[in-house]
Amino acid sequence: xxxxxxxxxxxxxxxxxxxxxxxxxxxxxxxxxxxxxxxxxxxxxxxxxxxxxxxxxxxxxxxxxxxxxxxxxxxxxxxxxxxxxxxxxxxxxxxxxxxxxxxxxxxxxxxxxxxxxxxxxxxxxxxxxxxxxxxxxxxxxxxxxxxxxxxxxxxxxxxxxxxxxxxxxxxxxxxxxxxxxxxxxxxxxxxxxxxxxxxxxxxxxxxxxxxxxxxxxxxxxxxxxxxxxxxxxxxxxxxxxxxxxxxxxxxxxxxxxxxxxxxxxxxxxxxxxxxxxxxxxxxxxxxxxxxxxxxxxxxxxxxxxxxxxxxxxxxxxxxxxxxxxx
Amino acid sequence: xxxxxxxxxxxxxxxxxxxxxxxxxxxxxxxxxxxxxxxxxxxxxxxxxxxxxxxxxxxxxxxxxxxxxxxxxxxxxxxxxxxxxxxxxxxxxxxxxxxxxxxxxxxxxxxxxxxxxxxxxxxxxxxxxxxxxxxxxxxxxxxxxxxxxxxxxxxxxxxxxxxxxxxxxxxxxxxxxxxxxxxxxxxxxxxxxxxxxxxxxxxxxxxxxxxxxxxxxxxxxxxxxxxxxxxxxxxxxxxxxxxxxxxxxxxxxxxxxxxxxxxxxxxxxxxxxxxxxxxxxxxxx
Numbered sequence: 001x002x003x004x005x006x007x008x009x010x011x012x013x014x015x016x017x018x019x020x021x022x023x024x025x026x027x028x029x030x031x032x033x034x035x036x037x038x039x040x041x042x043x044x045x046x047x048x049x050x051x052x053x054x055x056x057x058x059x060x061x062x063x064x065x066x067x068x069x070x071x072x073x074x075x076x077x078x079x080x081x082x083x084x085x086x087x088x089x090x091x092x093x094x095x096x097x098x099x100x101x102x103x104x105x106x107x108x109x110x111x112x113x114x115x116x117x118x119x120x121x122x123x124x125x126x127x128x129x130x131x132x133x134x135x136x137x138x139x140x141x142x143x144x145x146x147x148x149x150x151x152x153x154x155x156x157x158x159x160x161x162x163x164x165x166x167x168x169x170x171x172x173x174x175x176x177x178x179x180x181x182x183x184x185x186x187x188x189x190x191x192x193x194x195x196x197x198x199x200x201x202x203x204x205x206x207x208x209x210x211x212x213x214x215x216x217x218x219x220x221x222x223x224x225x226x227x228x229x230x231x232x233x234x235x236x237x238x239x240x241x242x243x244x245x246x247x248x249x250x251x252x253x254x255x256x257x258x259x260x261x262x263x264x265x266x267x268x269x270x271x272x273x274x275x276x277x278x279x280x281x282x283x284x285x286x287x288x289x290x291x292x293x294x295x296x297x298x299x300x301x302x303x304x305x306x307x308x309x310x311x312x313x314x315x316x317x318x319x320x321x322x323x324x325x326x
Numbered sequence: 327x328x329x330x331x332x333x334x335x336x337x338x339x340x341x342x343x344x345x346x347x348x349x350x351x352x353x354x355x356x357x358x359x360x361x362x363x364x365x366x367x368x369x370x371x372x373x374x375x376x377x378x379x380x381x382x383x384x385x386x387x388x389x390x391x392x393x394x395x396x397x398x399x400x401x402x403x404x405x406x407x408x409x410x411x412x413x414x415x416x417x418x419x420x421x422x423x424x425x426x427x428x429x430x431x432x433x434x435x436x437x438x439x440x441x442x443x444x445x446x447x448x449x450x451x452x453x454x455x456x457x458x459x460x461x462x463x464x465x466x467x468x469x470x471x472x473x474x475x476x477x478x479x480x481x482x483x484x485x486x487x488x489x490x491x492x493x494x495x496x497x498x499x500x501x502x503x504x505x506x507x508x509x510x511x512x513x514x515x516x517x518x519x520x521x522x523x524x525x526x527x528x529x530x531x532x533x534x535x536x537x538x539x540x541x542x543x544x545x546x547x548x549x550x551x552x553x554x555x556x557x558x559x560x561x562x563x564x565x566x567x568x569x570x571x572x573x574x575x576x577x578x579x580x581x582x583x584x585x586x587x588x589x590x591x592x593x594x595x596x597x598x599x600x601x602x603x604x605x606x607x608x609x610x611x
Contacts, residue, residue, distance in 0.1 A: 027513050028429055032441075035426035038482025042460065043448055049459035060465060110352050115345065123597070124356040128363070130589050132542040134561040135582045139366040142575050148378045150365050182359060189601060234450070242452035245544040249565055276454045276545075283458050284549060296455045307450045 050300070053293035060287050071294035082295075084270050085278040088173070089241065092274060096177045097240040100184045101233060108191030109217075122192065129185030137249035140179050141166060166250050169271035176272065179246055187232055194228035195221065234310050241303055244280070247272045275299065370580040377576040391580040395567075398577070401584060403556075404563035411476050411547070411559060412540035418481035419536045424529065426483050427491035428517050432503070442492070448485035453545060461549060471554035476546055480536070487532045490606050494528030495521065531603025534596060538589065560585050 054071055056064035075082060107125055111118055128136065143151050144165040152162030165175045198221055206216045222229070251267040265281055266273025279299065283292030369377050370391055371384040395401055430438050430445075464475040498521060506520045507513075522529070544561045551557040558566070567581050593600060 024433070024513070028433055028435055031425035031429040031433075031517075034422035034481065035483030035488065038422065038479065039444060039448070042479045042482060043444075043451075043456070045463075046456040046459035047451075049462075050455065053458060060462065107352070107355065110348050113345075113348060114352060116349070121352055121356050122601075124359055126600075127590070127593070128359055130538070130593055131363075131586045132561060132589065134542070134544055134564050135585045138564060138578060138582045139362055142369065142579060143362050143365045145575075148575075150369075150382070182362065193601075238450055238452060242454055244454070245561075248544065248548075253565060276452070279454050279457075280545075284461070289458050289462065292458050296458060299452060300455045303450055303452055303455070 047300070050293040050296045053290055054297045056290045056293075058289040058293075060289055064290065067290070071291045074291065075294055075298070081266075081270065081273065081278060084266075085273050085275045088271070088273055089243070089275040091173055092240045092243050093237060096173070096180050096243075097236050099177050100180055100187060101236055103181050104184045104187035105191050105229075107188050108195055109221075111188070111192050112195035122189065125188045126185035129183045131183070133183070133245040134249050136179060136183055137246045138253075140175070140182075141250065141253065144175055144178075167268060169269040172250065172268060172271040176246055176250065184236075187236065190228060190232050191225075194225040198224045230310060234307050237306055237310070238303060241299065241306070242276050243274050244276045247274050247277055248280075251277070366579050366582055369576055370583045372576045374574050374576050377574075377579070388576070391576055392584065395577055395580045395584060399563060399567050399581070400555075401560070401563065401567075401581065404558050404560040405584075407473070407551075407557055408541055408559040408561075411473055412537045414473075414477045415480040415540045416533050416536045418477060419484045419487050420529065420533060422481050422483045423487040423532070424491055424522070424525075425517070427488045427495055428521065430488070431492045431495035432498075432517075432521065433513075445485050445488050445492070449489060457545075457549060464550065470550055471557065473551065473557055475550045476540075484536060486539075487536055490532050490535070490603065491525070491528055493606050494525055498524050527599060527602045528606060530596065530599040531606060534592070534599050535603055538592075541589065 053064060055066060055068060057067045057070075058064040111121060111125075114121065131139070143149050146152055146162060146164040146167055149165075152165075155162040163171050165171050202220050202224065203216065206220050211219065248265065251265045251272045265277045275295070276299075279292050279295045282288045282295060365382075368382060368384055371387050371389065372381070372391075373386075373388050376384065429435075430441050460475070461470070464470050469475055502524065503516050503520050506516050511520070542561065543559075544565075547559040547562055551559065552562060564581055564585055567578060
């Protein structure tokens with residue numbers, strides 16, 4: 001910087017360069033201005049705000065009242081339903097998300113090896129992920145309806161007594177997992193694209209070394225596509241953490257058509273009361289904004305913990321996104 | 327030597343068997359993926375009695391269900407609201423996110439890596455975390471129960487779109503832009519007409535994804551316009567439709583089809599943009 005400035009008065013070329021860099025900086029500011037405002041107003045401000053609000057009692061009508069750590073104390077001791085919400089969300093993270101990832105990876109792997117009809121099959125697997133979550137959940141509520149739904153009729157016709165699916169506490173989460181796996185076509189497309197980019201000669205080399213299919217997967221395929229897999233896992237886990245729409249539809253409509261804003265979410269028997277639904281219930285039905293903020297702070301910490309735990313394990317990730325990757 | 331020549335045909339036939347088995351698995355699973363869609367569409371064409379019988383083929387085919395859906399609920403209004411919301415949000419997203427992505431991918435400055443980290447962090451934070459203060463903010467501005475809280479944030483950049491566009495902009499070679507600069511083209515024009523033209527697939531994908539995610543979203547519409555039926559989007563309208571017509575599965579499924587069909591049609595018209603976009607979000611390794 002300094003040498004340029006020193007020469008600035010001397011040559012017209014240097015002045016031109018100074019003007020150009022000024023113009024460049026102005027352009028940069030112009031391009032980034034809306035985004036920067038967005039970061040401050042819609043990201044920075046609410047982040048700081050939930051931390052403050054989490055130490056207050058706030059119902060939107062009167063000003064927030066400082067109550068210290070009482071909200072957190074209530075979270076860890078008093079809140080009876082929070083435990084259930086946490087367990088349900090853990091279920092999503094430990095069972096639903098792995099099911100989605102493993103299934104999508106398996107289908108992607110099969111599609112990458114298929115010789116014919118890849119385009120058509122890819123469309124077939126992708127299509128369900130396009131159906132709006134609310135529509136998909138409605139469709140599944142009908143198809144999996146234990147009394148009159150087509151699925152249990154078919155199961156009955158072949159002599160299987162169909163389970164009660166979305167209407168029983170034990171079956172509700174597995175049924176939601178079926179819905180989630182059905183709708184994970186974008187993961188399949190992502191995995192497929194990555195798998196098709198693995199250089200062929202790597203496989204040939206592995207074959208020459210006498211590697212079996214599993215060794216090939218572990219030592220050739222996975223290392224090459226690991227950035228893609230990592231990113232997909234992180235986003236899927238974060239989606240799992242904020243799992244809301246499907247559960248909302250199932251729990252507010254599964255019980256034979258309750259009104260939109262009726263009662264406590266989580267039908268049947270709180271089995272679909274996931275953490276975000278509890279946050280929603282506390283914040284926007286009971287208007288316990290302070291307590292909902294405390295729930296949000298914990299959720300934020302968990303989200304940050306999970307994503308940094310996954311991302312930091314692979315330091316190459318940032319370099320890959322930095323554009324120096326292939 | 328002889329051992330190899332003996333086993334070769336056997337190995338080939340085993341490999342053929344594996345290929346056939348893999349295709350069979352794919353086709354079976356693909357069929358299972360389509361079955362729910364088929365059931366939904368079939369039921370949408372049945373009478374309400376037949377919908378309860380678990381029959382597969384509608385008899386007689388009742389196209390009137392769709393007319394009934396529009397007659398019994400202001401579906402058209404919901405559709406218009408949703409188009410307005412998703413359309414405006416997408417325009418706003420493009421106006422704010424493309425320049426930001428351009429600045430991060432194609433202009434050298436010290437902040438480009440920190441900016442990327444901010445973008446990634448914004449993608450990682452669940453939407454419910456920020457919901458309370460934002461709701462309070464819009465409530466204080468007396469804008470809850472309008473579309474403003476849903477649309478306005480998109481005019482200030484959307485992290486996912488910035489990321490997607492940035493990933494693509496990095497892959498565009500500098501030659502054309504440099505040539506244009508030598509010809510005296512300003513950086514702004516380079517961004518809009520030179521690089522912008524080459525980034526068309528990514529821009530199309532970003533717009534599509536943005537439109538879709540608005541079209542499908544439930545959480546934010548529920549928060550901001552859930553209490554005001556004039557601005558209900560189709561996703562809220564659909565959940566409410568089911569509660570009004572609890573037993574009429576045929577009408578509920580017809581409404582579901584009305585909700586989904588535009589997206590499926592859009593997909594078949596813009597299939598390439600979809601696939602391109604999905605690949606971009608996966609970060610090329």
